[in-house]
Amino acid sequence: MRKGRLTIYNTLSGNKELFCSINKDFVGMYVCGPTVYNYVHLGNCRTFISFDLAYRYLLHLGYQVRYVRNITDVGHLESDADEGEDKISIKARLEKLEPMEIVQQYTIDFHQVMNAFNALPPNIEPTATGHLIEQIEFIQSILKNGFAYESNGSVYFDVEKYNKAFPYGELSGRKIEDLIANSRALDGQNEKRAPLDFALWKNASAEHIMKWPSPWGIGFPGWHLECSAMSGKYLGETFDIHGGGMDLKFPHHECEIAQGCAATGQKPVNYWMHANMLTLNGKKMSKSAGNSLLPNELFSGENNLLNKGFDPMVVRFFMMQAHYRSTLDFTSDALSAAEKGFKKLMLSLENLAVIVPSDQSTIEVSSLVDSFYDAMDDDFNAPALVANLFEAVKQINAILEGKESLKKEDLALLKDEMCGFVFEVLGLKPILEKSADNRLVGVMDLIMDLRTSARENKDWSTSDKIRDGLLNAGIHVKDEKNGASWK
RNA sequence: GGUCUCGUAGCCAAGUGGUUAGGCACCGGUCUGCAAAACCGUCUACAGCGGUUCGAAUCCGCUCGAGACCUCCA
Incomplete structure (x- = not known):
């Protein structure tokens, strides 16, 4: 045990800070998981492997860690135009499958890949669709505190109003004026009061295939919301570490901070960690x-x-x-x-x-x-x-x-x-050599025996022929001081 | 256009005011019938220009180049 010296670069402060957990000996860590609408690529894997390293070192130091990493299975829109379609729905339609078949297929793939990389599974792996009640309750808290508004069956976060009570843009180092000046005028934003506002709940059209009832009508949750709802549920209103890819810093994590503050009045996370890109x-x-x-x-x-x-x-x-x-x-x-x-x-x-x-x-x-x-x-x-x-x-x-x-x-x-x-x-393990079956071992014993005899008789052409032939078959012969070996 | 990050030897990549990073490749050696493997050794760089300093790859400014975010992204 060698706790107490770990420093973590906190994106929020832009400095390395001595790590001090809220509860001694315990750490709550949340990492944004994948949206399971396709196979995870190597870049996705790097982020999860980076946080696997952090998780493993915290465990090594003797902390009891609750590591939560979600599976996004709804709400992730194709674009932020708010008329964008859900990524999973798109894939489901293309492949003529139920959305949950898509989710299942790529979740299994994700787990297999993580397992191949020897990444430890998180303690809790919540799905967005499994936490709709929590998300609705979270929206209700934000509405109650006056930082969101309902519009045509959707609920939006009021960024400008929030910015008067809490700083918006702290994590990504952005100023709201710049954001307003640089935000694009997108079509289909009639429901929103301001371009910066983001959806907490979206009403669903008749042809929409993934939708649920809510106090505001039939719809589906916003992407930023699920992480707030699930991290809050399992780690509390304020927890130790939140991780994710660098590309999620803005707007996703910025919105999470806003949602957390708006709902509870306190910052949801002490240490923000961002893994860089492959x-x-x-x-x-x-x-x-x-x-x-x-x-x-x-x-x-x-x-x-x-x-x-x-x-x-x-x-x-x-x-x-x-x-x-x-x-x-x-x-x-x-x-x-x-x-x-x-x-x-x-x-x-x-x-x-x-x-x-x-x-x-x-x-x-x-x-x-x-x-x-x-x-x-x-x-x-x-x-x-x-x-x-x-x-x-x-x-x-x-x-x-x-x-x-x-x-x-x-x-x-x-x-x-x-x-x-x-x-x-580091989470490394030896590469398992393909185990040879008993018959091959017997054959190899014989061949190696013959080769040793040839070498003793200085019959180099025979011994080299055996060595080269085995190499072609994928077996490497090594001559060492105490005799030859193969693998 | 705005915000930010980075530019380290042939390649990948730490470091971030003064002391060998490391891995791979190359080259030399040990071992070996030869090879392979293994091991030892060598090579010694900080984009360019200027400034601060006793001293800068490290801090500051400018220039050039690359990238990220601002739109879905790990």
């Missing part, structure tokens, strides 16, 4: 721009951008080599580099497991361990942690070569902390 060819990865890569394409290598497939753990390690607040550029070359580094780290951990303790230590294990914590305490600086882990790798190699040594307690500490940081905090 870029492809220097541009933000995004579905709508057609600039995205799907995880399964990456794993299989079936994409023109890739030379080969990559294991999910390699991709995760690749992401851990960049700070969550920096953009990360995706290239096949960068991923290949990460693959080698990842294997080096994993090999070193295997070696660490078999090191024999000595009478004395020539390495200061405690300062190595401190460097791990220092890195992560500094706003979850995973790339610095990785660099420090490679320092440890260097030391482990020196021990293997007999240049350095560790006594029992130090060795145990190093094993404990390295495994803790690599497996629990």
Whole structure:
């Protein structure tokens, strides 16, 4: 346990702040989840992996964390023109399916992908459609406090009125005057009093397929609202950490703050965290721009951008080599580099497991361990942690070569902390080799035996032929001091 | 157009007033029949110009370049 030194960059203040949870030893964390109208792409995954890292480190520090990440299954409009259509409805019509079939299909995909990336599941994964009552009640609170108005069966948030009581634009650093000056005049905004106002509840036309009854008529909830309603329900009126992608800062998170303040009179969140984008060819990865890569394409290598497939753990390690607040550029070359580094780290951990303790230590294990914590305490600086882990790798190699040594307690500490940081905090795990069946093992024993005989007789042409032939079959032969091995 | 962020060696990427980041590649070496793998070593950069400072990649200004948000987005 080493609580009390963690600093988090808070978007609200623009500074790294010492993290102090509302309730000692407990942390409430909410992260905006995906809208399940399509397959999650790699950029989406980066955000969730970034917050998985934060979640894991908080757990590692000994906090009891309630991690809530929603599934948006309604209310996310195609555009903000308010005549925009719900993303899920569009997909449902196109594929001639029930909206909930779309939701189910892509939720399952999302879970499979997150699982492949070894991301821990959240403690609660609420859906918007499962919390309509909470959303309606939330709107009623805002209406009661006078920060919203009803118009033609819809309810809108009154941004200008709110701005007189609370600052609007604090999170994204925007001034309401600038926003008004720059907002576009869109068609179909007759219901709204001002362009900046956003929908809390929208009335539904007859042909609309996803709709529910409400005090204002048949309709559906606004996108910004669900996160306020669900985070409030499970984490309270004010909670510790709210995360999401950088692109949600405005307007989504700004609106969440406004909704929270308008409903309860207090700021809903203490620490706002924003994960940066994954870029492809220097541009933000995004579905709508057609600039995205799907995880399964990456794993299989079936994409023109890739030379080969990559294991999910390699991709995760690749992401851990960049700070969550920096953009990360995706290239096949960068991923290949990460693959080698990842294997080096994993090999070193295997070696660490078999090191024999000595009478004395020539390495200061405690300062190595401190460097791990220092890195992560500094706003979850995973790339610095990785660099420090490679320092440890260097030391482990020196021990293997007999240049350095560790006594029992130090060795145990190093094993404990390295495994803790690599497996629990970074969330990496060894790549499972395809297990060979018994018959192959028997055949390989025979072949390796024959090759060893050939080598003993200096029959290099035979031994090389066996080695090359096996390589073609995808089996690598390694000649080591104590004999050859294969995998 | 407005707001903001970034520009670090061949590539990816930390750092953010003074001390080697790290990974990959390259090159040299150890090992090896040869190779592969592994290990060791080497390479030592901060877009440009100007300013502040004893000292700047780090702070300030300007220029150039890239990106994000302002419209759905993780």
